[in-house]
Amino acid sequence: MTALLEARGLVKRFGGVLALDGLDLTVTAGEIVGLIGPNGSGKTTFFNVATGIYAADAGGVIFDGADITTVSARAIYWAGISRTFQRSRLSLPLSIFDNIMIGNHKRLHQGLWFNLVRRDEFKREFEASYHAARALVEVFEPVLASRMFEPVAGLPMIDRRRIEICRALISEPKLLLLDEPSAGMTHDETAELMNDILLVRERNKDLAIIIVEHEMGVIERITNRCVVLNFGRKIAEGPYRDVAADAQVQEAYLGVA
């Protein structure tokens, strides 16, 4: 099977620190890959390089047959990669619907004339988008679906995470990058959220997911394959059970025995 995302020899430096040190990483369509490693091992940096927030110092990224190494964050979204952020980055004063529509940008008509003058056409697009967003939210939490026009600021962390994932999914990306979706949530909430993610993937089998996570139960349950990073390098790769038993991985996490 051909790779959906293929990173080759990625290097990213911050001053004297090598955040990514020749990282190779491949993801095929429909795969769920866990990206794990100690704090500072380069997981989030990889996300930021892959989504165009940082430019790589060396190496390259191929996505869906096209080289996206030097492409802007904007264009990478159009190509079909969406992400969530480690620290929730919703627009808090805006409603649930507004936040999800931010993720739907590429499907919405952006012309001035359309938006200001063609109000009946705009209304049709608005209604269609509303129903699409509502259907997606319903998969995660039916209660939220009846509160689409309430500000996000009043919602608990688990609901914010859900909305962030809906925002990333509404445009039907080919690859979803989840950066620590369990951060700031209880164990039960995390389990609930993972069920929701699996449910969404049931509906779209081709969606590939890379998930950065510290909660190993989550990684074990949902990933097909794990990539373990340490100091910006891949130190192990394979099914969770195998990498968890790997001596190098145990050393990276627990220190030298």
Next chain:
Amino acid sequence: MTREPEKTRAALWPGLIALTAAAGYLIALLAVEKQAFIIALLAVGIIVVIAAAWAGLLNGVSRAFSDHEDALGGFAILALFAVGAFFHEDHFVLLLVTTVLLYSVATLGLNIQFGYAGVLNFAGASFFGIGAYTSAVLNAHTALPHLVVLLIGGLLAALIGSLLLLPVLRTRGHYAAVVTIAFALLFKTFLEVNDVLGGPQGMQVPGMKFFGWSFNDNIEIGGISLSFYINYFAISLLLLIGAFVVVRRLERSWIGLNLDALRLDETAASCFGLDVVRWKITAFLIGNFLIGIAGAMFGMVGSFVAPNNYTFADSLILVSILLLGGIGNPWGLIVATFIVVVVPEKLQTIQEYRFLLYALLVIGVLLFRPEGLLPRPVRRYFPGWQP
């Protein structure tokens, strides 16, 4: 926890009562001359509003406005016409109300820039001045129809504003604000040293003509004489209605959403495909266009332009209106413009201290009501729309 959205539309009448009361109050405030009465009236107004808010009466009003905005907007226009009709002979009051209408247009423009896109513009009065000087020069030296002059005033404000785009786009937050402050200071100096534009003395602006009908003549209809300012009042009201509709539609569209998204989190917005530069430019130009049109009209209304009317201090007044009214809420901006323009004009005793008053108002608002008098509600794309 689970709150179903209300399925019934809110009642209309609280909105109608509020607008009627506001119009009545405005007429009283504008008609009274004695300083003691004005102070008493202002005190009564403040107490009534606070009491109504305390008793929860204003919730019904805000619900009425969110569900019946079109109907109440129409009623507000009628109410303003009633104010104009009541003072049909009074030059001073009509000029004052017309000033409020045009300042409202300008603050609506500023609101697109700052309230939605988050681009601070401390040169609002300069762009207003560009509009005013445009009508001074074009009305005096060309035979262009004056409606076209208004349009050119708006376009010129947008065009000259685009000089600022590069520095504004390359800097963020306070630094972008400093760029606009520099422009405001330079603009006034430029006018003062420029003899073609009248230097520090300024220039006369020939009054508006509309298909041969001069706006500067008083009108006689069936024995009733109307102040010539009623012409300017009417056209300024039209401009305000137009600007209001543009701002409203902009906010209630994907463009309004884009602007909010880039103001709140530029990085996240660009991760979802948004072209930050394009939308900042769009907001800045549309905002300046509205400010310029308002300025061009104001030049003709005032019939005189001078550098001292378009200073950095005036820009600060525009920004303070924005803070006072409620950033992002056009209704709040109009209310705030009335307060900021009318109160010092009527209360002659505080004329000298007006900047002190503005400063206190802004500090008070920021301390006690940081979202302004009428905070911006969550976006509803179509008022009263139910899924």
